[in-house]
């Protein structure tokens with residue numbers, strides 16, 4: 001998988017050199033490149049924003065630098081890459097979308113700042129490639145970088161070979177539409193709190209049943225809508 005990120009804060013993504021995704025990059029499973037939007041400007045101040053047509057507070061990101069930056073990644077014609085634009089107006093990011101992103105060969109992320117990116121950037125690239133506006137959640141961030149970091153981690157870990165033991169991807173929250181069961185490890189008793197005896201029983205059928213019941217109970221309590229309730 002190739003991942004290109006366009007941002008005014010490319011150094012924000014240096015953290016991707018660490019941990020699991022760092023190993024995936026070293027092994028060539030995932031190739032991540034952060035591009036500085038300001039490298040696609042040509043004025044002395046490397047300007048990427050301007051005042052909004054129609055008035056209003058804040059600044060809007062100019063279309064020209066975005067056009068030059070994205071064309072520099074996907075060329076000037078049609079592209080099979082998927083352009084992902086983090087936006088509060090986007091579709092809510094879910095594990096299913098993470099799976100869909102993980103299946104892509106080439107992802108291009110456009111990290112907006114200020115009041116967002118001139119709408120014509122999305123409208124133009126929608127004529128040349130698939131474009132998805134995706135929201136991290138119903139709260140306001142200052143830009144798209146945090147959202148892109150979450151999306152890259154959630155999708156990257158699903159790329160075959162990135163996670164050492166694929167089994168560990170199966171019993172996770174949201175993987176089967178339910179929240180995960182509680183986990184325990186040694187010691188068997190800690191500060192007067194004991195590990196549920198079923199987990200020490202060696203009875204794998206009883207353990208699996210208990211874990212599923214815990215998933216249902218936790219999901220019903222915390223996220224009833226996931227059960228259609």
Ligand SMILES: N#Cc1c(-c2ccc3cc[nH]c3c2)n[nH]c1N
Pocket residue numbers: 086087088090111112113114115116117134135136137138139140141142143144147
């Ligand atoms: N995804 C997402 C977002 C954002 C977001 C995304 C991009 C920009 C560009 C300027 N401000 C932004 C906020 N806020 N809340 C979310 N869930």
